[in-house]
Amino acid sequence: MTARIIDGKAVAAVVLDKVRLASAAFKDKTGRPPGLAVVLVGEDPASQVYVRNKGREAEAAGFRSEQHTLPVSVSEAEVLALVGKLNADPGIDGILVQLPLPKGIDTERVLLAIDPAKDVDGFHPINVGLLNAGAADKALVPCTPAGSMILLESVTGSSLAGKHAVVVGRSNIVGKPVAQLLLQRDATVTIAHSKTANLAEICRTADVLVAAVGRPEMIRGSWVKPGAVVIDVGVNRIPAPERGEGKTRLVGDVATAEAMDVASAITPVPGGVGPMTIALLMANTVTAASLREGLPRPVFTV
Ligand SMILES: Nc1nc2c(c(=O)[nH]1)N[C@@H](CN(C=O)c1ccc(C(=O)N[C@@H](CCC(=O)O)C(=O)O)cc1)CN2
Numbered sequence: 001m002t003a004r005i006i007d008g009k010a011v012a013a014v015v016l017d018k019v020r021l022a023s024a025a026f027k028d029k030t031g032r033p034p035g036l037a038v039v040l041v042g043e044d045p046a047s048q049v050y051v052r053n054k055g056r057e058a059e060a061a062g063f064r065s066e067q068h069t070l071p072v073s074v075s076e077a078e079v080l081a082l083v084g085k086l087n088a089d090p091g092i093d094g095i096l097v098q099l100p101l102p103k104g105i106d107t108e109r110v111l112l113a114i115d116p117a118k119d120v121d122g123f124h125p126i127n128v129g130l131l132n133a134g135a136a137d138k139a140l141v142p143c144t145p146a147g148s149m150i151l152l153e154s155v156t157g158s159s160l161a162g163k164h165a166v167v168v169g170r171s172n173i174v175g176k177p178v179a180q181l182l183l184q185r186d187a188t189v190t191i192a193h194s195k196t197a198n199l200a201e202i203c204r205t206a207d208v209l210v211a212a213v214g215r216p217e218m219i220r221g222s223w224v225k226p227g228a229v230v231i232d233v234g235v236n237r238i239p240a241p242e243r244g245e246g247k248t249r250l251v252g253d254v255a256t257a258e259a260m261d262v263a264s265a266i267t268p269v270p271g272g273v274g275p276m277t278i279a280l281l282m283a284n285t286v287t288a289a290s291l292r293e294g295l296p297r298p299v300f301t302v
């Protein structure tokens, strides 16, 4: 079997088209565009790229887009003061603090300070609680898990009843929320991680395998059940001396070439889940804006 490649860039483009329409409709109804503020602390080069891309997509979607860049030396109190100012700004619907934050700043405290109604990352305990209570329809759902589900559903349809989903990874950003979303689609869900015994054996029982462990190509082709759908959330930069001295390349958490011989469908890295993260951030911003204005929740499923 050669797996079908799930094209995240193409699906993200469809979501972004819907975002543009929803953004224009929002502006027609309210007289203002949705507003997104992205906060970057420090100079992490990957974070700088992600934040720039978020600003570019926000502008393309017709949003009011703000970027706040703070030096690495900034105090936690100053970050909290900025979040407080953005919470109070009626034209800002979405606030995102780019992670990771520099050492010395308490990430949990910063995330807790964001107004849950503006928490377009879905990381605030109120949104986490709503998702875990089975009320995802009232929550802002984290972007990477929500995007992963759209890619998965493009292959399986919306019901996963009778399917065993194995999530490898237990982060708050991906592993735990994606497990909740899979449960809500009636999958039987196992959360495994790097310290799970018999990990390969457990993965081999997965009809749906979500890899979010952050270890380059850890999941081998022999771990994949024939016909499984594989969602690779990993984005790992590894040395690529074959490309020249000091060069690197991106790989996922799955050994893609091996898995392709076994799976029925798989997301590539790059070009799979990654592009969905930013598309879903734009979707969450229109959702937050609509809910804040008492408008119906827009739908961005593909
Ligand atoms: N506040 C947040 N911080 C972080 C999040 C997040 O969702 N919210 N996620 C990641 C970083 N991230 C967005 O912020 C992100 C990561 C990867 C991609 C992406 O498109 N990846 C591409 C490859 C990109 C490359 O060439 O380097 C792909 O997989 O195709 C987008 C967004 C951590 N921080």
Ligand SMILES: [Mg+2]
Pocket: 008, 232, 233, 234, 267, 268, 269, 270, 271, 272, 273, 274, 275
């Ligand atoms: Mg990807």
